[in-house]
Every structure is written in structure tokens, then in C-alpha cells.
Amino acid sequence: MLVRLLYASRAVDTSPEAIESILNQSRQHNPVTGITGILCYGGGIFLQAIEGGRMQVSELFGHIQRDVRHKDVALLHYEEISERRFGGWTMGQVNLSKLNHAILLKYSEKPELDPYSVSGKVSFALLEDLMATANICGRA
Numbered sequence: 001m002l003v004r005l006l007y008a009s010r011a012v013d014t015s016p017e018a019i020e021s022i023l024n025q026s027r028q029h030n031p032v033t034g035i036t037g038i039l040c041y042g043g044g045i046f047l048q049a050i051e052g053g054r055m056q057v058s059e060l061f062g063h064i065q066r067d068v069r070h071k072d073v074a075l076l077h078y079e080e081i082s083e084r085r086f087g088g089w090t091m092g093q094v095n096l097s098k099l100n101h102a103i104l105l106k107y108s109e110k111p112e113l114d115p116y117s118v119s120g121k122v123s124f125a126l127l128e129d130l131m132a133t134a135n136i137c138g139r140a
């Protein structure tokens, strides 16, 4: 049984090294547990989609919620799925500061990442758009 979960949070340490270390850790752990997904970062905010087995996603989200490297973890969307959407990434990465702001403006009032003020559906549509426009790096 596959599921997908989407959440938002606020980074505590916004240095590139801190983000890099989270990504490295994810890319090390996720192949072992069969988790795939993407992590978007911009303006101090994380938007992450994780998908995989129901128990594995549930367990990882438990760890993530207790992780002191971020705060205000908000569950945006959870669903059972028949296939993965981000199966090509152990943890794909999107650095929104390097993006054309038009893609953000397409889904929100201001050209910034603000998953706290839009629906989970809209945040997921943004992730799908980022994928369709090849804005995700770190394929592994």
C-alpha cells in the first residue's frame, strides 16, 4: 500500500549547509526504506512531499515532526496512491530562490513560497508544475 504525504515547515537554520545536510541525510536513509519525494526550499520555508509504504511514510513523518531543525510542521495533504509521482528521486531538491518567480505567482497571491496560506491541493499542483518544468535537481 503506497501513500503520499505533503507538509510545510519553517527552517530553524537557513544556511545552505544546514539544508544540504538534511538532503544528504534523506538521500542516505530513503533508499533503505523505499521513500521517494521532493524537498522544496525558499524564503525559510520547506515544502516536502514524501511517498512510499504506509508504515514507512508514517514512521518518517514521526521523525520529521520531532526534528529540531525546523518548526511549525503543518500536514497539508495525505492520500493513498496507486503509483508514485516522484519515484525518480530519493529526495529531489528545488531551490526556489533560483526559480523564475512566475511559477510561484501562478499558484499564490505573491511570488513567494507560502504553503501556509494555500490549500494542500494547490501546493501539490506547484510541485507537479516544478516537475513538469524540470526544476527539480538531484535525481538519484
Ligand SMILES: Cc1cc2nc3c(=O)[nH]c(=O)nc-3n(C[C@H](O)[C@H](O)[C@H](O)COP(=O)(O)O)c2cc1C
Binding pocket: 009, 022, 025, 026, 027, 029, 030, 035, 039, 046, 048, 050, 060, 063, 064, 065, 067, 069, 070, 091
Ligand atoms: C525538512 C526536513 C526534511 C527531512 N526529510 C527527510 C527524509 O526525506 N528522509 C529522512 O530519512 N530524513 C529526513 N529528515 C530527517 C529526519 O527528521 C530525521 O532526522 C532522520 O529520519 C533520522 O532520524 P533519527 O536520527 O531519529 O534516526 C528531514 C528533516 C527535515 C528537517
